Each structure stands twice: as structure tokens, then as C-alpha cells.
Amino acid sequence: MARITLRQLLDHAAEHGYGVPAFNINNMEQALAIMAAADATDAPVIIQASRGARAYAHDVMLKHMMDAVTEIYPHIPVCVHLDHGNNAATCMTAIQAGFTSVMMDGSLREDGKTPADWTYNVGVTKTVTDMAHLGGISVEGELGVLGSLETGMGDKEDGHGAEGKLSHDQLLTDPEEAVKFVRETKVDALAIAMGTSHGAYKFSRKPDGAILAMNVIEEIHRRLPQTHLVMHGSSSVPQDLQDIINQYGGKMPQTWGVPVEEIQHGIKNGVRKINIDTDNRMAMTGQIRRILAEHPGEFDPRKYLKPAMEAMTKLCKDRLEQFGTAGQAGKIKPIPLADMARRYAAGDLDPKIA
Numbered sequence: 580m581a582r583i584t585l586r587q588l589l590d591h592a593a594e595h596g597y598g599v600p601a602f603n604i605n606n607m608e609q610a611l612a613i614m615a616a617a618d619a620t621d622a623p624v625i626i627q628a629s630r631g632a633r634a635y636a637h638d639v640m641l642k643h644m645m646d647a648v649t650e651i652y653p654h655i656p657v658c659v660h661l662d663h664g665n666n667a668a669t670c671m672t673a674i675q676a677g678f679t680s681v682m683m684d685g686s687l688r689e690d691g692k693t694p695a696d697w698t699y700n701v702g703v704t705k706t707v708t709d710m711a712h713l714g715g716i717s718v719e720g721e722l723g724v725l726g727s728l729e730t731g732m733g734d735k736e737d738g739h740g741a742e743g744k745l746s747h748d749q750l751l752t753d754p755e756e757a758v759k760f761v762r763e764t765k766v767d768a769l770a771i772a773m774g775t776s777h778g779a780y781k782f783s784r785k786p787d788g789a790i791l792a793m794n795v796i797e798e799i800h801r802r803l804p805q806t807h808l809v810m811h812g813s814s815s816v817p818q819d820l821q822d823i824i825n826q827y828g829g830k831m832p833q834t835w836g837v838p839v840e841e842i843q844h845g846i847k848n849g850v851r852k853i854n855i856d857t858d859n860r861m862a863m864t865g866q867i868r869r870i871l872a873e874h875p876g877e878f879d880p881r882k883y884l885k886p887a888m889e890a891m892t893k894l895c896k897d898r899l900e901q902f903g904t905a906g907q908a909g910k911i912k913p914i915p916l917a918d919m920a921r922r923y924a925a926g927d928l929d930p931k932i933a
């Protein structure tokens with residue numbers, strides 16, 4: 580059984596200069612689609628579940644799905660990660676359900692809507708790292724609020740995200756603060772804000788530096804070369820997926836996501852975890868729409884879910900190859916949680932800050 584912690588996986592990625600996509604799941608089809616891609620490319624993967632996914636699928640179902648995929652594919656290291664935990668309790672129950680890594684998103688208050696202040700974010704994140712590291716579990720924190728530099732709006736699209744208008748100061752992570760945040764919280768990975776947002780409607784044009792501030796990543800990486808950076812809202816929203824949805828009755832207005840080459844530039848500058856959900860949702864939806872439109876008499880879910888899974892597998896394979904994750908699975912031997920716990924206790928995994 581090859582369950583791995585985020586920390587071990589991202590340390591390996593940093594050592595070998597690659598990035599790891601973190602794909603969201605809500606159901607069996609998505610879990611199987613991701614694993615088929617990881618298997619085909621010999622890649623380790625991060626499978627993450629949001630609070631919404633946990634409510635949709637039930638923790639027990641998620642736990643057993645993760646047991647199942649690691650049993651089916653024992654040679655693939657799988658990190659099971661909580662996406663956007665809103666408080667310490669949510670993180671704790673995820674750990675109880677078998678997650679090897681949690682995100683404590685203290686950039687927002689517990690309601691998942693209100694931007695939080697520095698003291699709250701540092702306090703709640705440190706509470707979670709203190710607790711999680713005792714068990715060898717990894718923690719991702721977030722500094723800066725996700726949202727659009729074009730409109731100043733937070734990303735309310737999928738229910739989790741800031742409400743109302745935000746200032747550029749809130750939308751762009753401050754590199755000086757990032758250093759202090761990592762030092763004080765001892766997070767294993769740091770999510771930063773630089774113009775990406777969740778969902779399909781990120782940019783009204785192909786993004787340039789004015790609306791996708793890759794310079795913020797470069798600056799943070801310069802000051803924190805040993806810290807693993809995380810890009811949220813990193814779906815590329817490919818044109819062909821927009822087209823297929825619209826061709827078969829969908830009504831998605833034209834939109835732009837994060838170009839893969841920008842993510843590759845990020846990987847050269849310390850980005851190790853890249854969160855992707857929307858692209859997979861679109862890949863599945865496009866095929867479901869196509870099958871149902873072309874075969875209106877069809878009512879066996881397998882007839883549309885199988886092509887949907889295949890489209891998702893293709894998307895995942897593309898990203899595993901583009902981010903350099905492909906070919907790395909066989910090189911990793913997962914370290915047991917108890918060993919990770921000992922390393923944290925000994926201070927071996929403390930942030931290295933110049």
C-alpha cells in the first residue's frame with residue numbers, strides 16, 4: 580500500500596525539479612481515472628478532497644476508495660490530501676479518515692468567505708501543524724486571498740472563496756510576509772495568491788503578467804528557495820473542452836485559464852503542487868453531453884461515464900507529462916507516518932530559511 584505524505588513527495592519533486600498535479604475527486608470514476616493516468620505514466624499523484632467532496636461522498640467512502648486505489652495500484656505512491664480545510668477540526672477529522680496531508684486555509688475565516696487577518700491565519704495554521712506533525716501528517720497553508728486581478732473579485736464560484744471586492748494587497752502574497760509565515764507556522768507547503776481563482780472563469784483574455792503575476796512566485800522562491808509552493812486555481816480551461824461542451828448544448832461563455840507553459844515556468848521557480856479540478860470536470864462533462872446528445876435513447880450510466888473517465892485520464896496524463904511527474908513513481912519508497920513524525924520531532928523537517 581503506497582500512501583505517501585505530501586512532504587515526502589514534494590521533497591522528492593524539489594530534489595528532481597518536477598511538479599505534482601493535485602487532482603480533486605468526488606466519486607469513484609474520478610479516482611479511477613486519475614489512477615489510470617498515474618499508472619500509464621508511472622507517476623506519483625496527489626488526490627485531494629474538498630469539504631464539499633467529503634459531504635458528497637462521505638468520509639468512509641473516500642477512505643475505502645483510497646484503500647482500493649492503493650491496493651489496485653500498489654506501485655503508485657498516492658498522497659491523500661484535504662483541500663481547503665476551514666478549521667482545525669476539519670483537518671483533524673480528515674486525518675482520522677486516513678488523509679496523509681491537510682490544507683489549513685487560514686487565508687479565510689472559518690466561514691470560507693471572509694478574508695482573515697495575519698494573527699488568525701498564523702494562529703490557526705500553527706495549531707494544525709503542531710497537531711498534524713505529531714502524527715507525521717503534512718500541512719499546506721495559504722497566505723494571500725485567491726481572486727481576480729482583473730475584477731478584484733474573490734472566487735465565489737464553487738462556494739468556497741472570498742466574498743466581495745479585494746485590494747491588490749490581499750490578492751498578491753507579500754514575499755516578506757511569506758518568509759515570516761513559513762517560519763512561524765512550519766508549514767510543509769505554501770499556497771500563494773497571484774491572480775488565479777477557482778473555476779472556469781479566471782481570465783477574460785489569455786493572461787499576461789498584469790493579471791497572472793508569476794513575478795510574485797519568482798520573488799517568493801528567491802527568498803524561500805527550500806519552501807514548496809502551491810498554485811491553486813491552475814486549470815488551463817482548454818479551448819477544445821469549452822468547444823465540446825458548447826457543441827453539445829452547453830452554454831459556457833468564452834474564458835481563459837492558466838496556460839500550461841506558465842505552470843512550467845512556476846515549476847522552475849519552486850512550484851511543486853498544482854491544483855486542478857475544473858479541467859477534469861469539463862473533460863467529463865464534454866463527453867457526457869456528447870454521448871447523451873448522440874444517443875438520446877441511452878440510459879446506462881456506464882455508457883457515458885466510461886468515455887467521461889477516459890477523457891479525464893487523458894487530461895491527467897497530459898499534466899503528469901507536462902509537469903515532469905511521469906516516470907517518478909518507481910523512484911519513491913514511501914516513508915511510514917511514524918518515521919515522518921520522528922523526523923518532525925527531531926527538528927529535521929523544520930523550514931530552512933536563510
Ligand SMILES: O=C(CO)COP(=O)(O)O
Pocket residue numbers: 603662663776777778779810811812813814815854855856857858
Ligand atoms: O485550486 C483548486 C482546488 O483547490 C482547483 O482549481 P481549478 O478550479 O482551477 O481547477
Ligand SMILES: O=C[C@H](O)COP(=O)(O)O
Pocket residue numbers: 603629630631632662663737738739777778856857
Ligand atoms: O476549491 C477547489 C476545488 O475546485 C473544490 O471545489 P468544491 O469545493 O466545489 O468541491
Ligand SMILES: [Zn+2]
Pocket residue numbers: 737739740777
Ligand atoms: Zn474552491
Ligand SMILES: [Zn+2]
Pocket residue numbers: 663777811812854
Ligand atoms: Zn484551491
